[in-house]
Amino acid sequence: MLKHWKVAVTIGLLAVCLGWAFYNGLVVKKYTVNTDKFNEDQSIRIVLIADLHNHIYGPGQSELLQLIREQEPDIIALAGDIADDQVPLMGTEMLLEGIQGIAPVYYVSGNHEYWSNDIRHIKDTIRKYEVTILESGYEKITINNSAIIIAGVDDPEVVKYEKRRSTWEEDFYQAFSELRKEPAFKVLLAHRPELIEIYKQSHFDLVLSGHAHGGQVRIPFILNGLYSPNQGWFPQNAGGMYDHGSLIQIVSRGVSFNPRLPRIFNPPEVVVIDIKGNRTIK
Numbered sequence: 001m002l003k004h005w006k007v008a009v010t011i012g013l014l015a016v017c018l019g020w021a022f023y024n025g026l027v028v029k030k031y032t033v034n035t036d037k038f039n040e041d042q043s044i045r046i047v048l049i050a051d052l053h054n055h056i057y058g059p060g061q062s063e064l065l066q067l068i069r070e071q072e073p074d075i076i077a078l079a080g081d082i083a084d085d086q087v088p089l090m091g092t093e094m095l096l097e098g099i100q101g102i103a104p105v106y107y108v109s110g111n112h113e114y115w116s117n118d119i120r121h122i123k124d125t126i127r128k129y130e131v132t133i134l135e136s137g138y139e140k141i142t143i144n145n146s147a148i149i150i151a152g153v154d155d156p157e158v159v160k161y162e163k164r165r166s167t168w169e170e171d172f173y174q175a176f177s178e179l180r181k182e183p184a185f186k187v188l189l190a191h192r193p194e195l196i197e198i199y200k201q202s203h204f205d206l207v208l209s210g211h212a213h214g215g216q217v218r219i220p221f222i223l224n225g226l227y228s229p230n231q232g233w234f235p236q237n238a239g240g241m242y243d244h245g246s247l248i249q250i251v252s253r254g255v256s257f258n259p260r261l262p263r264i265f266n267p268p269e270v271v272v273i274d275i276k277g278n279r280t281i282k
Ligand SMILES: [Fe+2]
Pocket: 080, 081, 110, 111, 112, 191, 210, 211, 212
């Protein structure tokens, strides 16, 4: 009798563990970034979406849109690979239509959007939904009485597809050199997390990326990612928040979903970032 009970408990625990490992519903991942560039009563909330790859969550993207709306963001950041080179653009258009009016939306390209060989059409479609496309550019905006710079770069594939003579790195430094003395809090949207050494040499306070898909396979508390494109096995920046001193890096594990490539202990995520002031008001 005792033996049967033990077998039942073991099977039950295994079932729970498998359910947890292969859970692929959308989750919300929250981070807080503190800054002395804001007063202690100031804050800005960014919702970060990366690597949708045109996947559709519920009729008309209803599941994804509801989660985004519930966060009440001040800014929505789309960090590349929202569209895809293999899947029709419908999922992206549903997302863009649904987030109109929630908050200002900023977008940077990812590698898959270039691989489509249709980047111009993708960007024209995205522009139709009043999204600001950042291509080595930036905007200074004021939200909740807090000045913030939001900047962004195209994916490095731009150099190949636009046959540029300069390197992506040269263009990056050139584009943002004038921000060096800018005192406002500076956010960079850049699809690739593995280029952190380049971002660290700029003067941004926060960089938001995707691309790594959380390293596809994770084991809680043991392994933060098995494999990520351009980082290889056991990636350093697969997903999470990384403190690089004056620069904080947040890497979304993305909202990608590919049934042929299961995500293990790695559900697709909507990322919420609260930038909170810690400067004392005198
Ligand atoms: Fe990517």
